[in-house]
Amino acid sequence: MWKKAVKAAAFVLIFCLLFYAFSSVLVTTGDYRNYQWVRGFYAEKRDTLDAVYIGSSTCYAYWNPLVGWDDFGIAVYPYATNAQHFVATEYLIREVRKTQPNAVIIVNTNTIDDSRMSVITQHNLLDYMPFSLNKLQLTKYLCDTAGLTPEERLELYFPMYRYHSRWNELRFADFNYRLDGMKGVSSYPAYRNMVTDVSGMYAHDEVAGELPEYVRTAAESLMDYCEKEHVRILFVTVPRVESEARLRQINTLNGMIEARGFDTLNLIDRPELLGLDLTQDFYNEGHTNIHGSLKYTRYLAGYLMEHYGLTDKRGDSRYASWDKAFAQYASTLNAYTLDIERYPSRRTDALARPEQVTVTEAGGAVRVAWSPVNGADGYLVWRRQGEKAWEPAGDTAETALTDTAGGADWY
Amino acid sequence: MSYQSFGFILFSCAALILYYALGRKAQRWVLAAANLAFYLIAGPQYLPFLLITMGTTYWAGLSMRRIYEQADTALKACADASAKKAVRAESKKKAKRALQIGLFVTIALLAVCKYTGFVTTNLNALLSLLRIPQVPVFRMILPLGISFYSFMALSYILDVYWKRYPAEKNFLHYMVYLSYFPHIVQGPIDRFGEFDSQLQKGIALDTRNLAFGAELALWGFFKKLVIADRLGPFVSHVFDHYQECSGLMLLAGVLVYSIQIYADFSGCIDIVTGVSEMFGIRLRKNFNHPYFSRTMAEFWRRWHISLMEWFKDYVYFPVSASNLMRKVKKNLSAKGKSRQAELFASCFPILVVWMITGLWHGASWNFVIWGLFHAALLIGSQVLDPVFQKINARLHIRADGKWRRLWQMARTYLLCCLGRIFFRAADIKSAFGYLGGILTRLTRGVSFNGELKTNFALFLPEIRAFHPTRIYTLGRDFLNTDTGYGITLMNVLAAALAVLVLWVVDMKQEKMPLRETITKKNIVLRWLILFAGLFAVLILGCYGPGFVASEFIYEKF
Numbered sequence: 001m002w003k004k005a006v007k008a009a010a011f012v013l014i015f016c017l018l019f020y021a022f023s024s025v026l027v028t029t030g031d032y033r034n035y036q037w038v039r040g041f042y043a044e045k046r047d048t049l050d051a052v053y054i055g056s057s058t059c060y061a062y063w064n065p066l067v068g069w070d071d072f073g074i075a076v077y078p079y080a081t082n083a084q085h086f087v088a089t090e091y092l093i094r095e096v097r098k099t100q101p102n103a104v105i106i107v108n109t110n111t112i113d114d115s116r117m118s119v120i121t122q123h124n125l126l127d128y129m130p131f132s133l134n135k136l137q138l139t140k141y142l143c144d145t146a147g148l149t150p151e152e153r154l155e156l157y158f159p160m161y162r163y164h165s166r167w168n169e170l171r172f173a174d175f176n177y178r179l180d181g182m183k184g185v186s187s188y189p190a191y192r193n194m195v196t197d198v199s200g201m202y203a204h205d206e207v208a209g210e211l212p213e214y215v216r217t218a219a220e221s222l223m224d225y226c227e228k229e230h231v232r233i234l235f236v237t238v239p240r241v242e243s244e245a246r247l248r249q250i251n252t253l254n255g256m257i258e259a260r261g262f263d264t265l266n267l268i269d270r271p272e273l274l275g276l277d278l279t280q281d282f283y284n285e286g287h288t289n290i291h292g293s294l295k296y297t298r299y300l301a302g303y304l305m306e307h308y309g310l311t312d313k314r315g316d317s318r319y320a321s322w323d324k325a326f327a328q329y330a331s332t333l334n335a336y337t338l339d340i341e342r343y344p345s346r347r348t349d350a351l352a353r354p355e356q357v358t359v360t361e362a363g364g365a366v367r368v369a370w371s372p373v374n375g376a377d378g379y380l381v382w383r384r385q386g387e388k389a390w391e392p393a394g395d396t397a398e399t400a401l402t403d404t405a406g407g408a409d410w411y
Numbered sequence: 412m413s414y415q416s417f418g419f420i421l422f423s424c425a426a427l428i429l430y431y432a433l434g435r436k437a438q439r440w441v442l443a444a445a446n447l448a449f450y451l452i453a454g455p456q457y458l459p460f461l462l463i464t465m466g467t468t469y470w471a472g473l474s475m476r477r478i479y480e481q482a483d484t485a486l487k488a489c490a491d492a493s494a495k496k497a498v499r500a501e502s503k504k505k506a507k508r509a510l511q512i513g514l515f516v517t518i519a520l521l522a523v524c525k526y527t528g529f530v531t532t533n534l535n536a537l538l539s540l541l542r543i544p545q546v547p548v549f550r551m552i553l554p555l556g557i558s559f560y561s562f563m564a565l566s567y568i569l570d571v572y573w574k575r576y577p578a579e580k581n582f583l584h585y586m587v588y589l590s591y592f593p594h595i596v597q598g599p600i601d602r603f604g605e606f607d608s609q610l611q612k613g614i615a616l617d618t619r620n621l622a623f624g625a626e627l628a629l630w631g632f633f634k635k636l637v638i639a640d641r642l643g644p645f646v647s648h649v650f651d652h653y654q655e656c657s658g659l660m661l662l663a664g665v666l667v668y669s670i671q672i673y674a675d676f677s678g679c680i681d682i683v684t685g686v687s688e689m690f691g692i693r694l695r696k697n698f699n700h701p702y703f704s705r706t707m708a709e710f711w712r713r714w715h716i717s718l719m720e721w722f723k724d725y726v727y728f729p730v731s732a733s734n735l736m737r738k739v740k741k742n743l744s745a746k747g748k749s750r751q752a753e754l755f756a757s758c759f760p761i762l763v764v765w766m767i768t769g770l771w772h773g774a775s776w777n778f779v780i781w782g783l784f785h786a787a788l789l790i791g792s793q794v795l796d797p798v799f800q801k802i803n804a805r806l807h808i809r810a811d812g813k814w815r816r817l818w819q820m821a822r823t824y825l826l827c828c829l830g831r832i833f834f835r836a837a838d839i840k841s842a843f844g845y846l847g848g849i850l851t852r853l854t855r856g857v858s859f860n861g862e863l864k865t866n867f868a869l870f871l872p873e874i875r876a877f878h879p880t881r882i883y884t885l886g887r888d889f890l891n892t893d894t895g896y897g898i899t900l901m902n903v904l905a906a907a908l909a910v911l912v913l914w915v916v917d918m919k920q921e922k923m924p925l926r927e928t929i930t931k932k933n934i935v936l937r938w939l940i941l942f943a944g945l946f947a948v949l950i951l952g953c954y955g956p957g958f959v960a961s962e963f964i965y966e967k968f
Contacts, residue, residue, distance in 0.1 A: 011938065014938070019949075022949075022950060161955045168891055169887065
């Protein structure tokens with residue numbers, strides 16, 4: 001009898017291993033970022049992260065982990081997925097604390113969408129979490145709150161139920177998909193390139209609104225857990241365009257949190273605190289672009305160091321992977337941001353901005369002229385074509401330069 | 412709860428655990444509860460129909476048993492033969508009355524549920540010809556498995572009436588038989604005696620039963636999910652758009668449909684037989700590699716065996732032995748027409764059986780024609796058999812020659828396909844249109860989706876350049892392009908491979924009991940086969956979101 005039992009156990013074990021192997025190929029990495037954000041978190045060395053930032057796009061479009069690292073020496077990882085809902089937070093904190101028990105938790109309070117997490121947004125999160133009881137509980141909770149049918153639940157418990165039919169569309173990348181080691185930093189085109197003026201839409205509100213009951217229950221449960229487990233947690237409201245109803249719900253949620261004695265940082269009311277330019281620093285009404293993100297990151301990093309005692313880890317060999325990631329990311333920063341944005345502290349020594357800049361076109365050549373700047377030995381002129389990277393147009397000791405290359409849209 | 416669903420697997424596992432965990436005495440109770448739960452999940456509205464048939468036939472059986480027991484007691488007290496004869500006649504008469512009530516209620520329920528719409532529609536057609544006001548068309552709900560459980564109930568009361576076995580006193584036993592969840596929806600049409608005897612002493616847990624049953628069910632899932640459901644969209648497309656398809660494509664449509672329906676129905680039967688085997692209960696065999704048949708008569712001994720045996724036992728033989736038949740035969744023989752008498756004796760019951768077989772499959776003239784077509788083939792082969800024998804003898808064609816066997820198999824398959832046009836088409840007009848399309852548009856070229864051609868044009872240069880990465884990428888895009896017939900080339904290839912596996916397995920099974928043979932192989936090979944099967948179903952199976960699961964074809968009968 002025992003022989004049969006051993007055989008059966010071996011059969012089940014092999015089945016599970018094969019199932020895992022096939023799943024890892026067939027379950028799509030889908031949106032590249034979700035895979036990197038979730039899986040990337042688990043690749044971090046145990047108990048090394050200073051903080052973990054839980055949220056949706058209001059996390060990854062705002063917090064730039066590599067700027068946080070390079071400028072402040074703090075390792076703050078974004079555990080984020082598209083349209084992640086606030087109600088999942090408690091389960092994600094449990095998940096985070098398995099490997100990063102001392103990390104400060106940062107949670108966005110903007111993510112209290114009235115609509116529940118859809119099947120697809122649940123896939124974004126659950127597909128890449130390793131199997132655990134906590135994951136099963138989160139799956140059940142999200143399915144229950146979204147009122148999913150048994151069939152829809154099945155595909156969330158067993159992603160192969162959905163993805164098995166990808167056998168005929170596999171890409172080479174599906175066989176050797178790797179983490180990029182970039183610490184979940186964003187560099188998608190809209191984040192890098194786009195600018196939307198949100199100054200006409202931006203608003204804030206002091207009034208409290210009605211919070212959906214399931215969000216209220218989830219928030220209370222989350223705070224009970226944090227109290228019991230002594231979790232150091234900061235609830236952040238990021239600056240973005242929100243509807244009046246949502247603003248009021250956020251106010252209610254923040255009120256609940258403050259009433260229980262937890263820290264909140266409501267930046268939606270104070271975008272100027274970050275130095276945000278509402279005309280330049282957003283790629284759409286709900287998300288900052290790379291420029292806004294730098295400002296947000298710097299502000300939050302300073303806040304964390306000041307209030308949570310995070311220390312500068314730069315130079316620590318355990319964090320070599322962060323240096324390596326930044327080295328790779330530097331080219332993106334150089335291409336899409338100005339030095340002055342990256343290092344505003346140097347601004348006091350910096351030269352003044354050239355005034356009276358004029359651009360005139362004649363016979364296919366473009367002449368750029370400006371007023372002289374005190375102390376300048378010469379001038380570097382940069383040009384940019386469409387959404388391409390900035391490139392030097394030339395240098396001169398004069399206060400004008402003629403660009404004959406043509407095709408540039410910006411100087 | 413469809414048999415191919417994940418829910419059915421979970422349901423069966425839960426029932427199995429309880430079945431063996433609660434001990435032998437509780438096994439029938441567990442099955443009864445499982446049967447009831449299964450039927451209620453399908454729809455509580457169906458339950459009254461099942462209970463009426465079950466209750467009536469149980470009562471009829473019990474009444475006949477009592478009548479026969481009383482007659483046996485009376486016979487012991489009878490001294491002379493004439494008195495015994497009178498007792499027998501009296502008991503037969505009483506038993507017949509009980510039988511008739513059972514037959515009437517069961518057949519009436521089946522007829523009302525299944526044929527009211529058909530009858531009223533045709534009646535209206537007649538009334539409109541006679542310019543008489545029409546009656547409202549009335550369509551009843553079709554209780555799950557009514558065609559199957561009604562036939563099982565009928566076989567029970569007829570067997571009891573003919574004293575093949577005594578009626579069951581215990582309602583639980585009868586209830587478990589009639590509502591047994593693996594066979595109630597699509598059969599096999601089991602017989603009470605065979606079924607119940609297996610549960611008499613209870614069934615001990617046997618790992619061989621579990622393993623063999625699971626293997627058979629897995630094979631069934633392979634046929635259903637990998638083959639039948641993959642071919643389904645193509646067949647539906649061709650039959651739904653037959654007016655636009657070339658003759659060749661129509662021919663392909665019906666040939667593929669024959670494979671689809673075989674994989675679908677036999678796949679379902681393998682699933683339920685396998686699950687039942689895990690409960691230690693053997694169901695009747697329903698298929699025996701029918702497409703290897705050399706004659707139509709042989710085909711029907713290999714396809715849906717339990718139904719054809721039912722018709723043989725409860726229609727063909729009774730009609731053959733009926734007074735009417737005897738009289739007609741006698742009259743013809745008296746007039747010196749012994750050959751005609753012989754032909755009539757063998758052909759008339761075939762005609763009756765196939766009329767009913769056609770109608771059993773569906774309330775539509777399509778099925779009637781399909782039944783008559785098969786009756787004509789079977790009668791024709793009987794009538795013309797001497798002629799064929801003579802021709803073969805003249806031409807010195809060996810009866811068992813390899814090529815002759817192959818020709819006979821191909822001929823039988825093609826004839827079967829011909830009938831399937833009527834079986835699958837939406838109505839008679841479409842069936843004849845389809846048939847006409849094959850004959851008149853056979854030489855017309857087959858046109859495919861334009862995108863397919865474009866993607867092939869992109870793919871072809873990469874083959875010439877032998878650039879492996881691009882060959883893979885563009886080849887994949889080309890193969891995943893819809894052909895314009897509801898199926899991609901990738902799915903055609905997958906289906907072709909799976910059908911090849913099916914064909915090889917069927918060939919092997921013709922020669923040997925495959926599961927037993929595999930069991931004797933070493934563990935590596937055995938597990939390799941099992942894992943290949945499991946993952947073929949899990950990965951290549953058509954199921955899950957984005958795929959509209961098709962019901963089993965025989966589920967609607």
